Amino acid sequence: MTTMTNGSDAVQITLLGRLTPSQRIMLLTATVAVAAVALFVIVVHPLPGAPTALNLPWVLWAAAFALGEVLVVHWQWKRDAHSFSMGDLVLAVALFLATPTQLVTAMALGSGAALVLHRRQRGLKLAFNVAEYALGAAMALIVFHSLSGVLGERLDWVAALAAVLTATLTADLCIFGIMTILEGRIDTAKLVELLGLSVPFALGSAGMGLVVARTVVNDPASLALLTLPTLLIVVAYRAYTGAKEQQDNLRLLHEVTSLLHAGDTQEALGDFLDSVRSAFRAEMAELVLLGPAGREGATVSRSREGTEPIVMAPLDDPDDHHRLLRLATSSGALTTRTGTGPGAQLDSYAADRGLKDAVAAALRTEDRVHGLLLVGGRIGDVTTFTSRDLALLDTFARHVATSLERGRLEENLRQVTDLKEQLRHQALHDPLTGLPNRTLFLDRVRHAVDSAGRSGVAPAVLYLDLDGFKPVNDTYGHEAGDVLLRTVADRLRGCLRPADTAARLGGDEFVVLLNGPIDRFGVARVVERIRAQLDVPVLLGADVVTTVGASIGVALGDDVPDAGTLVRHADVAMYAAKRSSGNDFIVYEPGLGNTTSTRKDSTAELAAAIDAGELRTVYQPLIDMRTGRPIGAEALVRWQHPVDGLRSPDQFIGLAEESGLITRIGELVLGDACTQAALWVAESPDQEDLLVTVNLSARQVADEQIVEQVSAALAASGLEPHRLVLEITETVLMHDRDAAAATLWLLKGLGVRIAIDDFGTGYSSLAYLRRFPIDMLKVAREFVDGLGRDAHDDVITRAIVELAGTLGLLTVAEGVETTQQSETVAALGCDIAQGYLFSRPIEADAVSAVMSASLVAAHLRPRPVDLGRSGSTGELASA
CATH class of the missing domain: 1.10.1760 (Arp2/3 complex 21 kDa subunit ARPC3)
Structure with missing residues (x-):
């Protein structure tokens, strides 16, 4: 309004x-x-x-x-x-x-x-x-x-x-x-x-x-919940306009003061005052310059709306100006509407000249005072000069004084000094993020440790290694990786006190120095702030958003002999945190470097979680791209940790592979998946193409019991074998070709189907497609993500689909997240798709509702049936 x-x-x-x-x-x-x-x-x-x-x-x-x-x-x-x-x-x-x-x-x-x-x-x-x-x-x-x-x-x-x-x-x-x-x-x-x-x-x-x-x-009771965000929006908008005004004024500061460098002509000085008046939206701007002997020879230059400018005229009221000058020199800057004190004198000066308000600042450098800059008569009844205007005017005055005092030679010398400072800064700071580098960081840690030895106030060091940086760098390129690193650096700065230091050591490793006094509780609060910032998605480019985590190690500075030891302790704690799969952070203790004990503890925790039923299976629906109907789901595992909450697979699958617990987890997921799929079939008996896909790890394929486990899961659930699809990666096939081939043919003998996961990212050999009993190829999400944006991904995806069609195999597109990707994979001829566009992984009891839906999304465009192409979705029930 x-x-x-x-x-x-x-x-x-x-x-x-x-x-x-x-x-x-x-x-x-x-x-x-x-x-x-x-x-x-x-x-x-x-x-x-x-x-x-x-x-x-x-x-x-x-x-x-x-x-x-x-x-x-x-x-x-x-x-x-x-x-x-x-x-x-x-x-x-x-x-x-x-x-x-x-x-x-x-x-x-x-x-x-x-x-x-x-x-x-x-x-x-x-x-x-x-x-x-x-x-x-x-x-x-x-x-x-x-x-x-x-x-x-x-x-x-x-x-x-x-x-x-x-x-x-x-x-x-x-x-x-x-x-x-x-x-x-x-x-x-x-x-x-x-x-x-x-x-x-x-x-x-x-x-x-x-x-x-x-x-x-x-819901009237919820009205109170709207009060805070509404007020925050108003305050944020007003803060935004204030910040924008300040930004504009700073730009004007550069433009206005640069006018003084145009020369010593009266025209340049008049342009300067006109610009000052415009910058402050004021009726008048006035510049008083003292002569070489102080009061003697003082001049005034004035720009006032509706009148001709006055440049370098003798002062007609030196007493008033010199009183203001003395007050501004002692107070820094003056403003009206204060009622008493120095501002009262300025009030009188403004009123005598028909101005409703005014601000003034002394022109001063380190060794002398050069004059007075005054702005008066803010235009508009509802606005007046604010504290920001006062600070800005003081900055103007300092710039003007410097410009008037120094000639071009001194300006050039200042530029040389700035260049030296810039080179010194570059030698001690990371060029990508602007954070201190290893040299500066270790120097500050040394000072903190030395100070702790004298005062007993010990610092702490946090060592951070980003989780998920390498996939971003590999998938989206180094430019996206640089954006991610700069964003993390900016957020780290915002989490710390002015006395603390964040630095980048290289790659995706960051360190933080927390000056003392600091204890474990203080460290925990800092880590909590850092975690909250890392949870905020990062925009890497057009339609590319990601988040990263961090493994954080902490070393407290109590009884640490030197800075290098303190940083090494934090590094050891960071690696322990990375291996611990889910710990918020780990504080260094003697013996922590013993990785065997740490791994044993984590393995025992995972084994106990399996026994306690903390691992559960979720499902991501599979969509028939010809009809738009859900035809099944991929089984995925999650760890519902009683303390940390839901843990994703990347936090424990690696440990499960190393420890051999992956076979127990795989057997658990396989049984759940077959049982749920049998329920879906019973609820929708007319859908003959319903299926469920389950991932097999390298250890499972190498396990002699895998065939017996699959057979037992099918028998216990009553699921028809052709509805079960077992997914393996190309790496698994190449690990031991003969053993893998024998196992897959035995599984194929049970009537199940075999799919190659992430096809195109590994060996992609035509030989194993002929040697092994393959029924499906899953196009890797890396290629799907680039569809429509990267011509290479378009060509690779098209080649995979055409190869599958030639060999009579089905194709599944993973990671479909946009309508454009859905339309593209459908146009290329993919049979099945899955991804966040259709559904995130959901609980088993929610899958039935999805399975009964006639279409998963209105924007999914069904693809016409190509009777001349083999491997169509219609073969799902009989392949």
């Missing part, structure tokens, strides 16, 4: 028409007020309240609208300032929860009260804004009730958005009318600019209001 907050003080006599601008504004205000009253009496008052309206006093609604007007963001245009308030949020809520009469009355009076008490508006300006509020509320109600009757209750939110948009357009048109009167011409570009600023904000606020209204209607 926008309001006019200034412009009446700029009223001037024009030659257009017989009415003055002030009289025209009065006429416009009266017209808006009459229209608002007429609409209210004739149309709005008889309207019924919404079915969800609450029986609340109108005073409460008035207070809500008043609060909405207090929470504003200001936008400045020439001598007019416009406010975007949260009144649109309150309006959206009131459309559903207040009666029409309450809404109009509360909006006009409540918002008007805020204008009087908070913004100190009076007279014509106040009358105009109140009339505009009343008209906007009436128009919004008319639109809301008209559209609600047409759209119905299910789409009443559309009517509400249209109503809020109508109120915003009404306000913008009224403001545009004021602009036109003051400018004496119609400038439609300004209307477009105004709409571009107000409409998105109004719709966003209205959207939040709809959420509030629906919460009140459906």
Whole structure:
């Protein structure tokens, strides 16, 4: 919602028409007020309240609208300032929860009260804004009730958005009318600019209001949950605008002070002051320069709106300026509206010159004071100079003083000094992330350890190794890996205190120095912050998002002889954490380097988890790309740890492979999968092509009991053998070809089917496709992810599908996450697909519902049957 907050003080006599601008504004205000009253009496008052309206006093609604007007963001245009308030949020809520009469009355009076008490508006300006509020509320109600009757209750939110948009357009048109009167011409570009600023904000606020209204209607107790995020959004938006303003001012600082380097001409100085006045949106900018002897020979340069600039003129009131200069020199910078103290003198100076406020700063360098820079008369009633402006002016003054004192030779010397500092910085910092490198980090650790020896306040070192960095680097390239490393570095900085140090040692290894005093609890809090930051997804590029974990080792600085030992202890603890599969972090203790004991402990924990039933099987549906129907699922294992929560396979499968526990886990998953698949078949007997796929590890294929285990699982569940697909990787086949071939043919004799997982990433030999009893090829997710973006992935995927078709094999596309990938694999001829686009891995009891669905997603386009191609999905039941 926008309001006019200034412009009446700029009223001037024009030659257009017989009415003055002030009289025209009065006429416009009266017209808006009459229209608002007429609409209210004739149309709005008889309207019924919404079915969800609450029986609340109108005073409460008035207070809500008043609060909405207090929470504003200001936008400045020439001598007019416009406010975007949260009144649109309150309006959206009131459309559903207040009666029409309450809404109009509360909006006009409540918002008007805020204008009087908070913004100190009076007279014509106040009358105009109140009339505009009343008209906007009436128009919004008319639109809301008209559209609600047409759209119905299910789409009443559309009517509400249209109503809020109508109120915003009404306000913008009224403001545009004021602009036109003051400018004496119609400038439609300004209307477009105004709409571009107000409409998105109004719709966003209205959207939040709809959420509030629906919460009140459906679950009033949850309303309190919306309070904090709503306030955070307002505060964040105001912080954003403040940060943007500060960024713009800093850019102007560079541009403005660079004008002084154009030469010592009067034109350059005049341009400088004009730019300063523009940067601070002020009526006047003034520069007082002292002569070589101080007060004698002092000059003033001034730029003021509507007057010719004054450059290097003798001071006409040296006493006033020198008093301000003494105060600014002692205080750093001055501002008005302080009432007492140094600011009172500046208040008097500004009032004598017809300025409502002012800020001033001394031009000073290390050895002397050169003059005074003063800016006065902030344009706009609702805005004044802030602490940010004061700090910025002080920065301006310092730059000006430096520029005036130093010639180009000194500037060149400063550039040489900066270059030396830059080279020194590069020698001690990682060029990719900007973090300290190993040299600087070890130096700071040495200082911390030496200080601990004297004070007894010991530091701590964290050693971090990223989990999942190498797959990102290998899959998406080094540029994506660099983005990930820079992001991790930035987040590490944000987790630490100013006295702490984060560094990159190389690759994906980071270290952190926590200066003392610090104990295990303090370390735990830091690790918790780091974990929370690493859990936030990282955008690597277009449509590529990833997350990484970290193995973290900690070494406490108690009784550590030197910095190198402290870092090595943290390194040892990090490797122990990496092997421990899921520990949050590990603190170094003597003997921790004994990896055998650590591995034994982890193996025992995993074995106990198997015995306790903590491992459970989840399923990811498989989709027939010809029909769009779910036809089965892949069985996957998860560890429901009683302390750490759900552990993914990459946290324990490696340990299971090393320890041999993978055979027990594989037998468990195989039994669960066959049992669940038999239930799906019983629930959907007409779906003859239902299947389940289970991964076999290298140890399982080499296990003499594997054939007996598969046969027992089929017999116990009653599952037909052809519905079970056993997946193996190419690496498994190449490990011991003869033994693998014998085992696979025995399994094939049971009637099950064999699939090659991640085909194309290993050996991809035609010989084993002919030698082994293969029924399916699974296209690796690395190739699927690049479809449509990488021509090589398109060619490889097409070649795999065509090869499978030639050999009469089915193809399964893994990792389908976008509609484009789904359409591409279907067009290439893949028979089956799986991935997050269709479903994430889900519990067994949820799979039945998926299996009974006729289509898994509306956006999946079924592929026409190709009768000339072998290995189609229709063969699933009989292959």
